[in-house]
Amino acid sequence: MATGQIASPSHPGAVISVRDLRVSYGEREILHGISFDVLQGETLVILGGSGSGKSTLLRTLVGLEQSSAGEIWINGRNIATTSAAEMDEIRKKIGMSFQGGALFGSMTVGENVALPLREHTHLADSTIEVILRLKLEQVGLEGFEYYTPSQLSGGMKKRAAVARALAMDPEILFFDEPSAGLDPIIAAGIDQLILELKRAFHMTIIVVTHELASAFVIADRMLLIDKGNIVALGTTEEMRSSTQPRVRQFLDRIAEPEVSGELDYLQMLTAERPNAHSAAGKRGK
Amino acid sequence: MELVTQIGDGTLNGLSYIGSLASLGGRAAYYTLVAPFQGKPLRLQRAISQAMETGVRALPILSLITFFIGLILALQAAYELRRFGAISAVATAVAVTMSRELGPLITAIVVIGRSGSAFAAEIGTMKVSEEIDALETMAISPIRFLIAPKFLAMMVMLPCLTIWANAMGILGGSLFGVAQADFTFVRYIRASIDSLLLRDITTGLIKSVMFGITITAVGCLEGLQTAGGAEQVGRSTTRAVVISIFLVVLVDLFFTTLFFFLGGH
Numbered sequence: 001m002a003t004g005q006i007a008s009p010s011h012p013g014a015v016i017s018v019r020d021l022r023v024s025y026g027e028r029e030i031l032h033g034i035s036f037d038v039l040q041g042e043t044l045v046i047l048g049g050s051g052s053g054k055s056t057l058l059r060t061l062v063g064l065e066q067s068s069a070g071e072i073w074i075n076g077r078n079i080a081t082t083s084a085a086e087m088d089e090i091r092k093k094i095g096m097s098f099q100g101g102a103l104f105g106s107m108t109v110g111e112n113v114a115l116p117l118r119e120h121t122h123l124a125d126s127t128i129e130v131i132l133r134l135k136l137e138q139v140g141l142e143g144f145e146y147y148t149p150s151q152l153s154g155g156m157k158k159r160a161a162v163a164r165a166l167a168m169d170p171e172i173l174f175f176d177e178p179s180a181g182l183d184p185i186i187a188a189g190i191d192q193l194i195l196e197l198k199r200a201f202h203m204t205i206i207v208v209t210h211e212l213a214s215a216f217v218i219a220d221r222m223l224l225i226d227k228g229n230i231v232a233l234g235t236t237e238e239m240r241s242s243t244q245p246r247v248r249q250f251l252d253r254i255a256e257p258e259v260s261g262e263l264d265y266l267q268m269l270t271a272e273r274p275n276a277h278s279a280a281g282k283r284g285k
Numbered sequence: 286m287e288l289v290t291q292i293g294d295g296t297l298n299g300l301s302y303i304g305s306l307a308s309l310g311g312r313a314a315y316y317t318l319v320a321p322f323q324g325k326p327l328r329l330q331r332a333i334s335q336a337m338e339t340g341v342r343a344l345p346i347l348s349l350i351t352f353f354i355g356l357i358l359a360l361q362a363a364y365e366l367r368r369f370g371a372i373s374a375v376a377t378a379v380a381v382t383m384s385r386e387l388g389p390l391i392t393a394i395v396v397i398g399r400s401g402s403a404f405a406a407e408i409g410t411m412k413v414s415e416e417i418d419a420l421e422t423m424a425i426s427p428i429r430f431l432i433a434p435k436f437l438a439m440m441v442m443l444p445c446l447t448i449w450a451n452a453m454g455i456l457g458g459s460l461f462g463v464a465q466a467d468f469t470f471v472r473y474i475r476a477s478i479d480s481l482l483l484r485d486i487t488t489g490l491i492k493s494v495m496f497g498i499t500i501t502a503v504g505c506l507e508g509l510q511t512a513g514g515a516e517q518v519g520r521s522t523t524r525a526v527v528i529s530i531f532l533v534v535l536v537d538l539f540f541t542t543l544f545f546f547l548g549g550h
Contacts, residue, residue: 064421091421102415104416119430
């Protein structure tokens with residue numbers, strides 16, 4: 001990494017460059033200095049268990065959480081220091097698909113997808129109508145514009161959310177747990193959709209997930225994070241052949257040795273007793 | 286010592302809460318009054334449908350409640366006035382009490398129950414289902430999109446509802462006046478109108494605008510501060526109602542005192 005002040009992303013092909021990113025909720029630090037690049041046109045899958053900090057990382061990348069230190073460069077602008085107005089400009093170039101879809105329940109699917117267009121462009125209604133149909137077709141929801149979100153199934157909600165994220169023709173697309181809560185077949189359909197978007201538009205896609213099967217289908221590169229630190233970053237092949245214990249543990253789905261942790265705790269508790277009598281007991285702990 | 290610390294903490298929390306309310310109100314005011322002239326249009330359509338929901342749909346229940354309140358006031362006033370043989374002053378007592386105090390207050394309480402709670406529940410649900418986050422990632426300000434129309438609707442509708450409530454209260458009082466105090470209906474209404482000064486009505490209306498701002502700010506802030514799941518939405522709604530009632534009474538006290546010393550007594 002370059003020393004001193006980084007004026008621009010260090011990697012020439014990088015769309016997003018994260019440098020020594022730290023995020024805290026109050027006293028508790030969630031991300032402990034994370035650095036990585038996302039290259040133009042690649043699909044980066046951020047893997048990690050529950051509480052690993054992967055969702056916080058995603059929320060910070062789209063500006064929903066404030067970083068406490070570090071830099072996030074998106075298209076050459078550091079969103080950690082940018083003004084609210086500039087952040088809005090950056091946000092118009094990114095699309096985000098939320099875990100539950102986050103469609104507005106008071107609007108139809110069509111109104112949901114058209115919302116960013118109506119808010120940010122001066123396009124005529126007829127033009128918006130055409131774009132709307134196009135976007136719905138891209139996600140396989142043609143003819144559903146007059147449905148309300150509550151009338152859609154889980155998978156359809158996610159597709160509608162993707163259509164809304166695509167409305168402004170974003171350069172970067174973020175997905176939060178795209179297959180969460182879906183059966184394997186519907187989830188595979190969402191994976192195919194992500195692959196198609198990448199193939200058709202050469203979009204840069206960042207996906208946060210803990211679903212390994214889906215991750216290996218869609219990823220060009222993977223980033224494994226654990227307890228707020230990057231454990232590994234590499235292509236799917238590199239990850240598959242990795243011998244790093246934490247990577248193997250995650251990929252081979254080996255349970256966290258929580259039990260031994262508790263045993264340590266028990267030993268510590270029982271070790272308290274001899275402590276009271278002799279100083280020799282202290283050596284053990 | 287513990288008690289002093291607790292009182293101190295409580296005061297600080299209260300002040301910081303009022304600070305949050307003021308900040309939310311200020312931003313909503315910006316999007317309602319300033320931003321429309323800077324090319325960020327207000328969602329007028331949304332404000333109108335919100336006004337329908339908050340205002341027009343509240344009319345039946347508000348009418349009924351304030352009619353009864355007027356009648357109760359007349360009965361209570363007559364109980365005392367009868368002893369002085371001044372039962373004909375019932376009309377004045379009802380009209381002045383309704384316009385200056387109970388019209389705005391009862392209206393505010395009905396609106397807290399119907400709309401303040403609904404704001405907290407609606408925005409809280411949107412927060413929990415990441416819809417607020419979705420707005421932000423689409424570079425759409427939730428304050429402009431969701432909250433400013435509510436402020437506008439409430440600031441317009443609460444005074445309107447208050448005028449209606451005053452009228453219904455006087456009507457309620459007239460039932461007693463006609464039945465028990467030798468008034469004819471027309472004479473009762475005329476006595477009521479004659480007894481009212483313009484400032485009786487305007488002070489009530491100024492208070493009602495402030496109540497509207499308070500109720501909206503609390504409802505929306507409680508909604509936005511919802512974190513967690515569905516049960517938190519319920520808690521936010523309860524908090525919105527309780528805090529709104531408390532703050533409305535506080536605002537009422539402040540303005541009543543202010544008007545008193547400004548010579549509006």
